[in-house]
Structures are given as C-alpha cells and as structure tokens.
Amino acid sequence: MIDLRTDTVTQPTAAMLAAMQTATQGDDSRDGDPTVIRLEALAAARTGKQAGLYMPSGTMTNLVAVLAHTQRAGEVLLERGAHMLNTELGGLAAVAGVFYKGIPGTRGAMDETALREAVRPMTRNNFGTALICMETTHNGAGGTVLPLAHMKMVHDLAQQHGIPVHTDGARLFNAAVALGVPAADIARHTDSVCFCVSKGLSAPVGSVLCGSSAFIERARPFRRMVGGNMRQAGSIAAAGIVALETMMDRLHEDHASAKKLAGGFHAIDASLIDPADVETNIVRVNVRASGRSAASWAEAFRAHDIAVSPADSGSLRFVTHRHIGNAEVDAAIGACREIWKNTTK
Ligand SMILES: Cc1ncc(COP(=O)(O)O)c(C=O)c1O
Known part of the structure; x- marks a missing residue:
C-alpha cells in the first residue's frame, strides 16, 4: 500500500x-x-x-x-x-x-x-x-x-x-x-x-x-x-x-515529489490541479470535472493499493513524505490516469 x-x-x-x-x-x-x-x-x-x-x-x-x-x-x-x-x-x-x-x-x-x-x-x-x-x-x-x-x-x-x-x-x-x-x-x-x-x-x-x-x-x-x-x-x-x-534538510525532497505528482496530474487533465499551487508537501486535487465524488475516487485509488484522503466532496488530498519516492509518485500518477480514463470515457 x-x-x-x-x-x-x-x-x-x-x-x-x-x-x-x-x-x-x-x-x-x-x-x-x-x-x-x-x-x-x-x-x-x-x-x-x-x-x-x-x-x-x-x-x-x-x-x-x-x-x-x-x-x-x-x-x-x-x-x-x-x-x-x-x-x-x-x-x-x-x-x-x-x-x-x-x-x-x-x-x-x-x-x-x-x-x-x-x-x-x-x-x-x-x-x-x-x-x-x-x-x-x-x-x-x-x-x-x-x-x-x-x-x-x-x-x-x-x-x-x-x-x-x-x-x-x-x-x-x-x-x-x-x-x-x-x-x-x-x-x-x-x-x-x-x-x-x-x-x-x-x-x-x-x-x-x-x-x-x-x-x-x-x-x-x-x-x-x-x-x-x-x-x-x-x-x-x-x-x-x-x-x-x-530530518529538516531532506524536506525539500518531499516538496519535489509533490511538484512531480502535481505535474503528472495536470498532464492528465488541467482541471485537476495547477502545479503552481503546490508550495510544500500537500497536493490538493480537484476531481469535480470528472463528475465522480472524491470519496469514490479514493475508493478507486484503493483498488490500485494507493491510499489518499478526500479533502471535501470534490477534492482529494495527497501528502508526500519520506516513504514516497519516484516509484510511488509514478504509481499514483498512473492510477490517476486510469481512473480518469474509466470515469470520463
Ligand atoms: C496544521 C495542523 N495543525 C495541527 C495539527 C494537529 O496535530 P496532531 O495530529 O498531532 O494533533 C495538524 C495535524 O495534521 C495540522 O495539520
């Protein structure tokens, strides 16, 4: 997970x-x-x-x-x-x-x-x-x-x-x-x-x-x-x-992971996030345009073994940290791409 x-x-x-x-x-x-x-x-x-x-x-x-x-x-x-x-x-x-x-x-x-x-x-x-x-x-x-x-x-x-x-x-x-x-x-x-x-x-x-x-x-x-x-x-x-x-000197890595995550989501659909909004290790993704609730998105991520939190009914919150590296970021972007495709087709 x-x-x-x-x-x-x-x-x-x-x-x-x-x-x-x-x-x-x-x-x-x-x-x-x-x-x-x-x-x-x-x-x-x-x-x-x-x-x-x-x-x-x-x-x-x-x-x-x-x-x-x-x-x-x-x-x-x-x-x-x-x-x-x-x-x-x-x-x-x-x-x-x-x-x-x-x-x-x-x-x-x-x-x-x-x-x-x-x-x-x-x-x-x-x-x-x-x-x-x-x-x-x-x-x-x-x-x-x-x-x-x-x-x-x-x-x-x-x-x-x-x-x-x-x-x-x-x-x-x-x-x-x-x-x-x-x-x-x-x-x-x-x-x-x-x-x-x-x-x-x-x-x-x-x-x-x-x-x-x-x-x-x-x-x-x-x-x-x-x-x-x-x-x-x-x-x-x-x-x-x-x-x-x-542990302070490595926090910039979490910020870089968050930026990468946001860039990947933005490439899937620009409505999801503006990467310029990401300043630290929290990434809020707006899933309203998909017509599917944030809770349902979180469930779909679970099916990919990825845990995320709904921040409200229309947005998800991703938080990067020491255990999230490139592979985990790529997996999350890949899962998002698939969920987006299946939801909006
Ligand atoms: C901004 C902010 N303040 C306070 C807290 C509360 O911290 P704790 O969970 O240790 O009570 C949190 C927890 O996420 C937080 O994000």
Whole structure:
C-alpha cells in the first residue's frame, strides 16, 4: 500500500530507534527529564524563542497555547480554514472557554481588511480580541506558506492592540524550507509557535510549543490540566531530537515529489490541479470535472493499493513524505490516469 493520506505515517529512522534505546528515563512531569529538556531547548533555539514545552500532539500544543494566552476570556481570530477551527473539535470553546471568529482568507492568509475590522477592544460589554492565530504551512489551503510580509502585518497589528499572536506551525519546517529561511525568521512574527516532530520529520510522537520563558511557565500548568504531562518521555523526546537535528534538510525532497505528482496530474487533465499551487508537501486535487465524488475516487485509488484522503466532496488530498519516492509518485500518477480514463470515457 502506498500511503499518501498524510505525513504522520512516517516511520522512525534507524538513528531515532537507536537514540530511543539509550535515552534517559526520568519522570518529566515530576523533575523534568534530561532528554525532554534537551529537546525543548533545541526547539526553542530552532524557533528563536526562549523556551519550549513538549507535548503529545499538535492539537494539544495549540489548545495549551490558547489557554495560556487567553486566560479563558475573549475572542480568538483565525483564518476560516484553520486547522484549529475546523479539525480540533472545538477545543477552543469547549476547553479553553473562548469564542472565535473565522476570518476569510486567500491561500491561508487572512484578508487584511477583514482582520482589521474584526479586532475589537475590551469594553464595558465586551471581552475584546484575546488572541490572533495563524497557520503555516496551511493544511486546509493545500500546504501553502504564509508570506513573511503577511505574518509581519498580522503581528504588527496585534502588537498595536496589545493582542498576543500564536502560530500553528505543525509543518513549520516545511514552510522554512519553502521560503529558504531559518524557522526563526518565521517565528519572529509570532509570540508563540508550535511544530510537530511527528509529521514529515518522522519522529513517532510529539509537538513542541515555543515562546518566551514567562509564557512557557504560564503554559506548564495548562499542559498538566489537559493531561499533557508525560512521565518517562525521554525515549520519544530522543527521537524528536534526531528529527530536529537530521530530518529538516531532506524536506525539500518531499516538496519535489509533490511538484512531480502535481505535474503528472495536470498532464492528465488541467482541471485537476495547477502545479503552481503546490508550495510544500500537500497536493490538493480537484476531481469535480470528472463528475465522480472524491470519496469514490479514493475508493478507486484503493483498488490500485494507493491510499489518499478526500479533502471535501470534490477534492482529494495527497501528502508526500519520506516513504514516497519516484516509484510511488509514478504509481499514483498512473492510477490517476486510469481512473480518469474509466470515469470520463
Ligand atoms: C496544521 C495542523 N495543525 C495541527 C495539527 C494537529 O496535530 P496532531 O495530529 O498531532 O494533533 C495538524 C495535524 O495534521 C495540522 O495539520
């Protein structure tokens, strides 16, 4: 089975498995495990922040960031297609106790005028805007990268109003590679940022929330509140360290595979995708012109031993990663050609 549903299916590397075997096994919740502390320091250094906080998932790092920034009051502004808004099951409201407003956007970037209009001060009858969130790369928009000028505009606006900014950087290093800049150049336009080591970087578990030392200290009890304190977490953190030290430099290969995939699909029919839309490792394919639903397309791919995810009723999402090379890309293009032919003949 060629698995193109997501980059979280990546398996740990041999170096990760070796590091996991020899990692310290301290009780991170009680004392702070030395390996976890090392991962958190490395994450902070990579993002140019003062401190990091390791957690089991990206969803949890986003939730803890909201809890720590908002103190359970006010409105969170974020792009309408944001993962935090659409895929994290309302944790913002259900757990963090804040309400939210989706801002219309283009390729994951919030419309500036709509954002400026949505920012509200605290008044006698209003909590005001508590937090602004960004997402890069933007999953729902197809792995798009927020331009640094956009991030700066959002951060400047937020600072003018005394509002903190959090960035969901689950695939922050894909964004950095696509922009050709260190991740810290992206993270300077946000007060806090999280990233996952468990996606294209191939580690088995975890995300790190980074920010100022004071912010991370405030986040710690919230991590415990949502069940994110881990005990012998050294083994999984050790794999995260290897991910940060060795796996970033190959992400451009995943981006090249995604481009190749898009080029192949475009050659089958131009309505499927414009390869220029592919910026990182996510490829969204529009199958509407075929008259067949995305779910049915995914089933047809399954018959070719290829797993893909319907993104909505009319589009499929392909995600490239370390286990997708030229042969897998060619197989996916070949399967698409056959399905297209059988569907439209
Ligand atoms: C942009 C984005 N944010 C957050 C997450 C959540 O990460 P996790 O699955 O580790 O909770 C994902 C997962 O795909 C994501 O794509």
